[in-house]
Amino acid sequence: MAHSGEIIQCLDKKEAEMLAFLESLVNIDSGTYLKEGVNQIGSIIVPKLHELGFEVERLPQADFGDHVLARKGGPSPKRLLCICHMDTVFPEGEAKRRPFRIDGHKAYGPGVLDMKGGIVVLLHSLYALMEADPGLYQALDLTLLFNSEEEILSPTSTPYIIREAQAADTVCVFEPARPKGQVVIKRKGVGKYYLTVHGKAAHAGAQPELGVSAIEELARIILEFHALNDLEGGLTVNVGVVRGGSRSNIIAEHAYAEIDVRAVDQVQIDRIQQESDRICRPHREGIRLELTGGIAFPPMLKTERSLDLLRLVREAGRELGVDIDEIPTGGGSDGNHASHYAPTIDGLGPQGTGAHSPDETLIVPTLLERSKVFALFIEKWHQFFAPKEDYPKGLPVLQ
């Protein structure tokens, strides 16, 4: 086993290279629906995976960029799965409008934090291990999955995530660290519902008695959904998009809403499913309702085994003089599904703020810091983490 000092030194020499790699990723638009751009990100990553000794498979998707699945076998009795997404939430032209830029300790650009910075952290920590501790690197059994559509809740990659997490002993996800550098072992479940309300149009002045207002019905539904909010219990419901009607002098024939739901556990999810069935029954004759969507990400499970992972990350941080804690979050990620099949830790990417907004900011020194943390974590994980057995059956889910 290499002294951790060698790994740290090795990474210290790579900072310029890491920033150049990050710049090349950020300056390509890879919004979820920009298939070409996401595939270009894949094409930049694949040669690096070959250098790192991986066999790479591209998994083409009809409507999205290819997912990239990479495997490197090794004699280790434990398999580690690492998950990154290549897509961002931004439209075409965003990278031209505000290309990658560094100002002091901060870097900017679309996806710089979420999660192009995370991709850089993962790959460079592996380069450092390969160079500074080749014996260990050769022993590791690694699978990496780079998916193309996480920002719309991974509709096509979820089956791969589940399959690979089932076969893994541990899953690491490279979403950004939380604002104070915390990692994540507990996330809320995330649901999205789409509601269309059909009523009956009529002249609002001349013959209002002939109309049935879709907007009036939707107004009731919105209030009933919002009444389900239980901030203390962690259940949140938000009707975040509303459309309807055509003119003020016409009783509205159509209305539409999108509803975001976040739940801490299965009890809350069951409750939401029952309540949405109840709320979305028409209250007036002439109304028809169509509700689609549902829970896309189950809650991420915090267990004794994920706490073991946290301990190892904390130890790695301590060697670098960095105190790393965990914090639960309402944002979902691919760690949510994965955590039902293997102990999972997320938030291993760099620190910053403003994800999904033009203010997205990466704290530059944490790119290097988190690469060191992850490389040291792998050494400890390899040495101390017990392979998973019969997970998560019988394991209490922790609050």
Ligand SMILES: [Zn+2]
């Ligand atoms: Zn992300």
